[in-house]
Amino acid sequence: MRIRPRHIIVALLAAITAFLLYAARLHTSATPSDNESGLAPPLDMSMEQAPQIALDTHHLDFGTIANDQAAETTVPVYNRGGGLLEITDVRSSCPVCTIGYFDPGKHRIPPGASARMNVKVNPEGIYGFHSQKTLTLWSNDPRNPHVVLTVEARVAPEFEVEPEHFDFGEIEKGTPARRSLVFRSITDSPVRIRKVSLNSDMEKTDVAPLITFDVEELPEADRRAPERPEYQITAAVSPEMGGGDFEISVFIHTDLKRFSPFRTVAKGRVITPYEVTLDQETSELHLRGRASGMITVRGERPVSVSDIRSEHGVVEIQQNRESPEATQIRCAASETLKRGVHKDAVLFNVEMDGRVYPERISVTVYAYETKPRDNR
Numbered sequence: 001m002r003i004r005p006r007h008i009i010v011a012l013l014a015a016i017t018a019f020l021l022y023a024a025r026l027h028t029s030a031t032p033s034d035n036e037s038g039l040a041p042p043l044d045m046s047m048e049q050a051p052q053i054a055l056d057t058h059h060l061d062f063g064t065i066a067n068d069q070a071a072e073t074t075v076p077v078y079n080r081g082g083g084l085l086e087i088t089d090v091r092s093s094c095p096v097c098t099i100g101y102f103d104p105g106k107h108r109i110p111p112g113a114s115a116r117m118n119v120k121v122n123p124e125g126i127y128g129f130h131s132q133k134t135l136t137l138w139s140n141d142p143r144n145p146h147v148v149l150t151v152e153a154r155v156a157p158e159f160e161v162e163p164e165h166f167d168f169g170e171i172e173k174g175t176p177a178r179r180s181l182v183f184r185s186i187t188d189s190p191v192r193i194r195k196v197s198l199n200s201d202m203e204k205t206d207v208a209p210l211i212t213f214d215v216e217e218l219p220e221a222d223r224r225a226p227e228r229p230e231y232q233i234t235a236a237v238s239p240e241m242g243g244g245d246f247e248i249s250v251f252i253h254t255d256l257k258r259f260s261p262f263r264t265v266a267k268g269r270v271i272t273p274y275e276v277t278l279d280q281e282t283s284e285l286h287l288r289g290r291a292s293g294m295i296t297v298r299g300e301r302p303v304s305v306s307d308i309r310s311e312h313g314v315v316e317i318q319q320n321r322e323s324p325e326a327t328q329i330r331c332a333a334s335e336t337l338k339r340g341v342h343k344d345a346v347l348f349n350v351e352m353d354g355r356v357y358p359e360r361i362s363v364t365v366y367a368y369e370t371k372p373r374d375n376r
Contacts, residue, residue: 051111052081053141055149060119062153067123067187067258074116075100075149079109081141089138090117097125098133098151121153127259129155158256159191160184161264166211166235166250168268174239174357177268182218183231183252190229193217195253200261202253208311208345210238210360211248211266235266240347240360242283243272273352274299276359284362285331285346287315292332295346295361299325303352314344315363337367 056076065071079085087107090100099120106115121131135149166179185191195202196213214234220226235250246268251261278285279294287293297305302324308317314337318330331346342365350357 047142049082050142051079051083051085051109051140053085053087053137053139053144053147054078054080055147058148059150059152062121062151064154064156065121065123067156067158070120070122070124071153072118072120074118076114077109077117077137078114079111082111084111085109086140087115087117087137088140091136091138092133093135094125094131094133097122097131098135100135100137100149100151119149119151121151123155124258126153126155128262129157131155158185158187158189158258159254159262160186161252161262165264166266168237168266170269170271171237171241173241173243173270173272174355176239177237178234179266180232180234181264183233184224185228185230186225187228191254191256192229193231193233193252193254194260196233197251197253198248200249200251200263208238208240208360210241211250212236212238213250237266237268237270238360240358241270242276242359242361243270243274245269272357273301274303274350274357276350276361278361284364286364286366287331287333288366289368290333292330293363295329295331297327297329297350297359299352301325301352303327303350305329306349306351308346308348311345311347312343314342314365315346317346331363333365333367337365339368341366 055078060073060075062071062073077087085108087102087109090102092098092100099122101118101120102115103118109115117137119135130153132150132152135151136146137149138146160183162182162184164181166181168177168179171177183193193215196215198209198211212235214236216232216234218230218232223230233252246266248266250264250266252264253261275298277296277298279296280286285293285295297303303326304321305319305327308319308329310317314334315331316334320328320330322328329346329348333342344363344365346361346363348359350359
């Protein structure tokens with residue numbers, strides 16, 4: 001075959017394209033990633049000539065700061081190496097509340113010198129009364145391209161809660177149980193309670209809570225400081241609270257602008273003469289599509305289950321009494337449900353030794369198909 005000029009041109013273009021692809025791949029493989037522990041200095045530079053970043057400490061504690069204004073200090077950053085150190089970035093784990101920065105031109109540090117990094121903590125971005133965040137300094141130090149400084153601060157509180165939690169200890173199932181704590185404003189700017197609930201937001205829920213709250217503003221004569229609001233918050237455990245240990249988040253919604261709500265917990269242990277278990281490793285049933293879930297009630301002595309019902313009609317129920325000591329309740333999503341997430345609860349009474357104990361199992365249904373039900 002005769003080699004024509006156009007054949008030579010095509011071959012040259014193919015060779016050039018292959019070379020460019022090889023060069024691009026070589027460049028990509030040589031580009032360092034963020035998770036590399038260290039980089040080699042340029043080929044014409046020894047380690048003695050490379051910059052080396054150093055800090056006096058990797059933990060900065062502001063102590064207690066004011067709750068209405070930012071606190072600021074400086075931290076020395078040293079160059080212990082033989083080349084110019086350049087801080088390329090300072091990244092914060094919480095840019096809203098904790099920042100680090102250098103004054104213009106101060107991020108380039110000659111060998112043997114140091115520069116001051118400004119560190120600012122803003123209480124407006126801190127939830128609660130304690131903060132521990134990190135600042136990561138990125139530089140051209142080939143040994144340590146990034147170093148971490150932990151920044152800790154406590155914020156002077158605007159209120160106090162006494163005691164810190166609702167601790168119910170041991171509760172016999174079906175026995176009324178109530179615990180109280182005092183919410184006390186401790187600054188000249190009063191903090192008032194808007195609501196106490198089990199939700200982090202103030203939206204209403206169709207699910208009946210297992211703990212209810214009563215909030216009473218104390219009269220001036222009963223306050224530690226008459227001019228500052230105080231509240232008594234009383235929590236009551238529902239008779240439907242299941243057996244075993246519980247620790248439930250409680251949210252005190254206030255009019256404090258810096259953050260809201262304040263989180264505490266209600267905890268304790270409910271003692272029952274029987275056991276209620278689920279076939280899932282969760283505290284509530286999760287039903288997906290047409291799959292079913294099982295609730296089992298079992299006692300060492302004869303036990304019966306009655307008045308089984310779905311609170312909102314989302315769940316269909318079948319009862320199976322295995323033995324005098326055990327009953328199973330099979331739950332499945334209603335066939336009429338529309339696609340989406342639905343909340344419900346299975347309510348029933350457990351009868352044992354002549355006493356009746358109310359039970360409530362929360363159920364979340366994820367409805368997304370119409371295939372035949374899996375009756376596992």
